[in-house]
Amino acid sequence: MEQGPRGGGSRPAEPGPCLSSQCGADQAASVSLLSAGGAEPGSRTLAVAAVLPAGGCGERMGVPTPKQFCPVLERPLISYTLQAMERACWIKDIIVVVTGENMEAMENIIKKYKHKRISLVEAGVTRHRSIFNGLKALADNQPNSRLSKPEVVIIHDAVRPFFEEDILLKVVTAAKEHGAAGAVRPLVSTVISPSADGCLDHSLERARHRASEMPQAFLFDVIYEAYQQCSDYDLEFGTECLQLALKYCHIKAKLVEGSPDLWKVTYKRDLYAAESIIKERISQEICIVMDTKENKEHISHLLEEVLKTELNHIHVRSQALYNAGSDIQHIILEQCYNFVCVNVKEPDFQETQKLMSMLEESNFSILYSIVVVSVHFLDFKFASPSQKMESLMCIREFAKKMKKRKVLLYGLIINYSQDEQKLQESLRQGAIIIAALIKERNSALIGQLLVA
Numbered sequence: 402m403e404q405g406p407r408g409g410g411s412r413p414a415e416p417g418p419c420l421s422s423q424c425g426a427d428q429a430a431s432v433s434l435l436s437a438g439g440a441e442p443g444s445r446t447l448a449v450a451a452v453l454p455a456g457g458c459g460e461r462m463g464v465p466t467p468k469q470f471c472p473v474l475e476r477p478l479i480s481y482t483l484q485a486m487e488r489a490c491w492i493k494d495i496i497v498v499v500t501g502e503n504m505e506a507m508e509n510i511i512k513k514y515k516h517k518r519i520s521l522v523e524a525g526v527t528r529h530r531s532i533f534n535g536l537k538a539l540a541d542n543q544p545n546s547r548l549s550k551p552e553v554v555i556i557h558d559a560v561r562p563f564f565e566e567d568i569l570l571k572v573v574t575a576a577k578e579h580g581a582a583g584a585v586r587p588l589v590s591t592v593i594s595p596s597a598d599g600c601l602d603h604s605l606e607r608a609r610h611r612a613s614e615m616p617q618a619f620l621f622d623v624i625y626e627a628y629q630q631c632s633d634y635d636l637e638f639g640t641e642c643l644q645l646a647l648k649y650c651h652i653k654a655k656l657v658e659g660s661p662d663l664w665k666v667t668y669k670r671d672l673y674a675a676e677s678i679i680k681e682r683i684s685q686e687i688c689i690v691m692d693t694k695e696n697k698e699h700i701s702h703l704l705e706e707v708l709k710t711e712l713n714h715i716h717v718r719s720q721a722l723y724n725a726g727s728d729i730q731h732i733i734l735e736q737c738y739n740f741v742c743v744n745v746k747e748p749d750f751q752e753t754q755k756l757m758s759m760l761e762e763s764n765f766s767i768l769y770s771i772v773v774v775s776v777h778f779l780d781f782k783f784a785s786p787s788q789k790m791e792s793l794m795c796i797r798e799f800a801k802k803m804k805k806r807k808v809l810l811y812g813l814i815i816n817y818s819q820d821e822q823k824l825q826e827s828l829r830q831g832a833i834i835i836a837a838l839i840k841e842r843n844s845a846l847i848g849q850l851l852v853a
């Protein structure tokens with residue numbers, strides 16, 4: 402059964418050229434055609450839409466939830482794909498094709514993560530049938546549709562969350578010129594052909610073949626015509642849209658080399674790989690929140706210096722607590738989801754509490770959990786870490802409360818020794834613990850007090 406498109410977002414008011422990935426979701430709705438050297442001044446704009454098949458059941462994943470809805474860092478996989486697609490503000494409409502039974506779940510995801518420009522269409526029983534349904538929704542003369550036919554359509558699997566705007570631009574530009582285009586990768590394994598008795602018949606020369614990945618893009622009229630003409634056999638068993646354009650419209654697709662991250666999440670191990678990639682990406686920035694920015698001898702600055710040297714692949718910046726409020730939103734918008742809050746004043750937990758209130762007021766990230774490491778100093782020669790721990794026990798309850806608001810809060814006590822060498826050693830140990838907490842984002846460890 403098919404269903405007409407259900408709008409999940411609003412259409413941009415005025416189409417206009419926009420090539421920056423920074424532009425807002427509602428800003429522009431068309432892309433200037435690119436030459437090899439960049440945007441052609443004065444070139445006319447191109448209406449582009451995208452169809453994302455998301456109507457599969459993920460049999461090979463072997464879990465009850467279809468893989469596109471499986472949580473990765475507590476957020477459904479498909480939300481990452483939509484976020485990546487939305488970054489291309491020149492894509493006018495994004496058609497997500499889902500089964501009737503998952504329609505409501507999809508609507509909730511769109512609402513929760515504030516996805517824009519999305520319309521939902523009901524899936525077919527195979528991937529090709531789902532894509533065809535998505536294309537039908539974009540074709541002319543659809544009753545009660547707010548969608549209009551694009552010149553170029555991108556087709557991209559909902560379960561390929563990692564792609565940059567650059568590859569979208571490349572396939573769209575090539576599709577405009579050649580009629581069809583798709584991302585490809587070198588083969589990892591050699592492809593062999595078995596004979597009926599299960600023995601090797603022949604093997605293909607690996608260097609002469611490519612793995613077909615996504616995204617792909619087509620002149621809309623070409624791919625729509627191909628789907629209208631193709632046989633039931635193609636719709637049932639076909640796996641390659643570029644082949645349909647060749648077979649039915651005699652269009653030879655341009656092949657564009659893509660990045661290794663374009664792979665399709667298929668097996669359970671792919672979910673672990675996806676999680677690692679996302680963790681790696683969001684652990685690249687740390688903001689140290691301290692009570693002062695001036696005194697370079699201050700312990701906060703010593704910690705900042707050690708973090709910079711020990712974690713040299715991570716960008717470390719600092720922010721004075723007294724005026725952090727207005728800047729927190731900005732810091733998160735700049736893709737920083739990690740804060741180290743240095744507590745030097747009494748009572749013990751004051752600075753961290755202040756940072757938490759600021760985070761709450763700033764209506765923080767809806768996309769990723771934020772890690773906050775609450776750092777406390779103590780000279781172990783004069784007081785034992787267990788004494789300090791007692792005074793910091795409130796962190797447990799506080800961490801539980803903040804977890805509900807997508808903040809992962811951990812505590813860290815660092816030995817503030819008068820001995821320069823010992824101090825450097827515990828600061829180094831502290832930096833290693835901070836890096837591990839940020840990298841792992843382990844919710845089982847929230848509210849724990851670690852000692853360096």
Ligand SMILES: Nc1ccn([C@@H]2O[C@H](COP(=O)(O)OP(=O)(O)OP(=O)(O)O)[C@@H](O)[C@H]2O)c(=O)n1
Nearest residue numbers: 454455456457458459460461526527528531559
């Ligand atoms: N009837 C179908 C089947 C698949 N897809 C979508 O096509 C993409 C790529 O297909 P695939 O990886 O094969 O997904 P599944 O069919 O879900 O996986 P499996 O083959 O393991 O069951 C996925 O986003 C999937 O949701 C679809 O929209 N409609």
Ligand SMILES: O=C(CO)[C@H](O)[C@H](O)COP(=O)(O)O
Nearest residue numbers: 528558613614615640641642
């Ligand atoms: O790579 C692709 C097209 O080039 C498709 O993602 C792939 O063929 C889908 O096939 P299947 O649904 O059987 O995994």
